[in-house]
Amino acid sequence: MEEQKPLKKNPLSMQLDLSKFSEETFKAATDEEKRQQDVMGESTTFFKDGMRKLFKNPLAVMSIVVIVLILLIITFAPMIVPYKYEEILSVNGVRDKGAKNLAPFKYSQLEQEYIDNGGSRFPHLFGTDEQCRDYFIRVVYGTRISFFIGFFASIIVLIIGMLYGSISGYLGGKVDLVMMRIVDIIYSLPDMLMIILLSVVLNEVLKFSSGSLLAKLGTNMVSLFIVFGLLYWVGMARLIRGQILSIKENEYILAAKSIGTKPGRIIRKHILPNCLSVIIISTALQIPSAIFTESFLSFVGIGVKAPMPSLGSLANAAREGLQSYPYKLIFPAIVICLIVLSLNLLGDGLRDAFDPKLKR
Amino acid sequence: MGKYIVKRILLAILTVFIICLITFFLMHAVPGGPFNKEKALSQATIEALNARYNLDKPVWQQFLLYMRNLFKGDFGVSLKNGREITKIIGEAFPISAKLGVSAMIVALFLGTVFGSTAALMRNKLPDRLIVFFSTLFTAVPSFILATLLLLLFCIKLKWVPVWDANSNNYVLPVIALSAYPMAYITRLSKTSMLDALSQDYIRTARAKGVSKFKMIFKHALRNSLIPVITYAGPQIAYIITGSMVIETIFTVGGLGSKFVTAITNRDYTMIMATTIFLATLMVIANLICDLLYKLVDPRIKYD
Numbered sequence: 001m002e003e004q005k006p007l008k009k010n011p012l013s014m015q016l017d018l019s020k021f022s023e024e025t026f027k028a029a030t031d032e033e034k035r036q037q038d039v040m041g042e043s044t045t046f047f048k049d050g051m052r053k054l055f056k057n058p059l060a061v062m063s064i065v066v067i068v069l070i071l072l073i074i075t076f077a078p079m080i081v082p083y084k085y086e087e088i089l090s091v092n093g094v095r096d097k098g099a100k101n102l103a104p105f106k107y108s109q110l111e112q113e114y115i116d117n118g119g120s121r122f123p124h125l126f127g128t129d130e131q132c133r134d135y136f137i138r139v140v141y142g143t144r145i146s147f148f149i150g151f152f153a154s155i156i157v158l159i160i161g162m163l164y165g166s167i168s169g170y171l172g173g174k175v176d177l178v179m180m181r182i183v184d185i186i187y188s189l190p191d192m193l194m195i196i197l198l199s200v201v202l203n204e205v206l207k208f209s210s211g212s213l214l215a216k217l218g219t220n221m222v223s224l225f226i227v228f229g230l231l232y233w234v235g236m237a238r239l240i241r242g243q244i245l246s247i248k249e250n251e252y253i254l255a256a257k258s259i260g261t262k263p264g265r266i267i268r269k270h271i272l273p274n275c276l277s278v279i280i281i282s283t284a285l286q287i288p289s290a291i292f293t294e295s296f297l298s299f300v301g302i303g304v305k306a307p308m309p310s311l312g313s314l315a316n317a318a319r320e321g322l323q324s325y326p327y328k329l330i331f332p333a334i335v336i337c338l339i340v341l342s343l344n345l346l347g348d349g350l351r352d353a354f355d356p357k358l359k360r
Numbered sequence: 361m362g363k364y365i366v367k368r369i370l371l372a373i374l375t376v377f378i379i380c381l382i383t384f385f386l387m388h389a390v391p392g393g394p395f396n397k398e399k400a401l402s403q404a405t406i407e408a409l410n411a412r413y414n415l416d417k418p419v420w421q422q423f424l425l426y427m428r429n430l431f432k433g434d435f436g437v438s439l440k441n442g443r444e445i446t447k448i449i450g451e452a453f454p455i456s457a458k459l460g461v462s463a464m465i466v467a468l469f470l471g472t473v474f475g476s477t478a479a480l481m482r483n484k485l486p487d488r489l490i491v492f493f494s495t496l497f498t499a500v501p502s503f504i505l506a507t508l509l510l511l512l513f514c515i516k517l518k519w520v521p522v523w524d525a526n527s528n529n530y531v532l533p534v535i536a537l538s539a540y541p542m543a544y545i546t547r548l549s550k551t552s553m554l555d556a557l558s559q560d561y562i563r564t565a566r567a568k569g570v571s572k573f574k575m576i577f578k579h580a581l582r583n584s585l586i587p588v589i590t591y592a593g594p595q596i597a598y599i600i601t602g603s604m605v606i607e608t609i610f611t612v613g614g615l616g617s618k619f620v621t622a623i624t625n626r627d628y629t630m631i632m633a634t635t636i637f638l639a640t641l642m643v644i645a646n647l648i649c650d651l652l653y654k655l656v657d658p659r660i661k662y663d
Contacts, residue, residue, distance in 0.1 A: 189379060193601070193635050197383060205390065296503070296601075299503045299605055300604065322515065329508070333507075336504065337501075340501075
């Protein structure tokens with residue numbers, strides 16, 4: 001076929017000159033090209049949005065790193081360091097009497113001889129204490145105890161406070177009034193004094209059969225948890241009640257009620273998820289306060305039981321030889337400050353990231 | 361207003377009563393009587409002693425007797441040294457009060473100064489420094505700060521003598537005790553100052569050409585102080601418990617250190633008396649702060 005000669009274009013014609021466009025122009029857009037036109041961001045959930053904000057906050061990220069580091073150390077250090085927290089140092093089965101109050105990274109005479117004879121000895125990273133025990137491992141166990149107490153005390157507070165607060169807030173009326181009066185009274189009790197009092201008494205009253213886990217923890221620890229369970233939940237209960245009172249008025253609760261959903265299910269499925277962020281934040285802030293309380297009680301002398309160390313009791317014991325061995329105070333002090341500081345900063349970061357009231 | 365005050369006072373009295381109740385019955389739940397000594401006393405002696413201290417009566421009668429004595433200002437006798445507890449408190453409390461009140465004044469004054477400075481110089485160097493230190497000091501337990509201060513200034517630098525009965529220097533204990541409240545009040549007054557500065561009345565004052573000095577002190581600062589007052593109540597509780605460790609560390613012979621000694625010695629009557637005394641003090645302090653708060657801020661409704 002003879003090639004068609006392009007017609008001369010009439011200057012007044014509105015017709016498009018197709019020859020100027022290539023085939024490419026009329027191809028269907030690929031998915032990738034279509035996406036370029038999207039002006040919307042990726043759809044995000046409340047949780048994802050919060051996490052994104054949290055990770056943009058350098059202080060929060062730093063505190064997460066510090067907490068994770070400390071957690072890693074206290075998990076793995078006891079596997080690496082060949083000493084135990086209650087173990088009095090000995091070389092080849094002979095009690096090492098010279099290993100008293102060693103400075104960090106120093107060896108006792110006996111150990112030095114042992115090393116000179118070709119033996120190997122794990123260094124005392126933080127030195128040793130006055131009873132010839134490796135101080136590093138004691139600080140590690142003390143940190144474990146502090147974390148353990150902080151975590152479980154917050155869980156106890158969370159569970160009791162959540163149950164009490166949600167029942168009181170959901171039922172409302174007279175039940176709420178009575179329940180909140182009880183909370184008011186407990187709230188106005190001076191908590192620290194009551195804790196000291198209860199610990200003193202529970203110490204005498206509680207007796208555990210030796211060998212059980214509770215006996216190992218010591219009555220002081222158990223009474224500490226009891227005290228937290230008895231007194232500290234009121235703040236959480238108040239908070240959750242307030243949240244529930246405002247959430248309860250929403251239409252979706254009315255809708256759920258109208259189709260005959262049971263109150264328990266409404267609380268679990270509709271109300272609690274909506275106040276989750278507030279609950280998480282205040283639990284996160286509860287942990288450092290529990291650690292504070294524990295170290296205070298250990299310092300006063302009603303903390304964890306003797307061979308078991310806690311950061312507070314280590315700092316207290318360090319007062320004895322403060323002039324000669326200041327490092328024994330410095331190490332637990334640094335650890336406790338790091339933990340509390342980073343947990344506080346993380347809590348603040350969580351609040352900034354998750355509290356919808358602060359959203360601009 | 362009147363109804364509110366009456367209600368608050370009644371609640372405070374109820375709280376004090378409950379504290380007495382809890383304290384008394386907890387202390388009586390402890391097994392073993394006060395006369396269980398290593399050297400066994402004869403049955404007749406024990407009975408005579410029990411009768412002397414009314415320990416043979418039922419517990420509720422003992423409680424009523426105890427309460428009656430409390431109203432007379434009689435806290436009973438210390439189990440360990442046999443001295444009258446009222447006298448011990450009378451001697452030790454002024455020392456603690458001096459320490460606590462100075463710490464509170466320092467914390468309130470410096471806290472507001474630092475907080476307002478930080479708010480006025482927002483995002484500048486002083487603000488950054490103040491925020492850094494106030495965040496740091498809220499994370500240091502008072503006993504650690506106190507021990508570190510003792511180590512640094514008494515033992516290493518020897519600037520301040522270690523406390524003894526003759527030369528009592530309150531500087532270090534006050535610093536240690538006021539650090540945490542000061543840091544907290546700094547943060548609090550910074551936020552409330554920022555809040556006050558963004559209010560309409562500040563803009564109006566500026567537009568009218570009020571001097572900066574007058575604007576800050578007359579308009580902004582006065583309004584930003586209100587939240588600080590609310591916080592002063594709980595802070596007194598902190599200072600009272602904090603003084604226990606601080607006094608023990610600096611060996612100040614105040615009520616706090618007496619309380620800690622009583623705990624270590626298991627001196628139950630002393631523990632009971634001190635708890636009731638301190639708790640009542642806290643309840644009263646809280647009550648005053650609450651009432652003051654409503655008085656200062658007329659916008660608050662009485663529920």
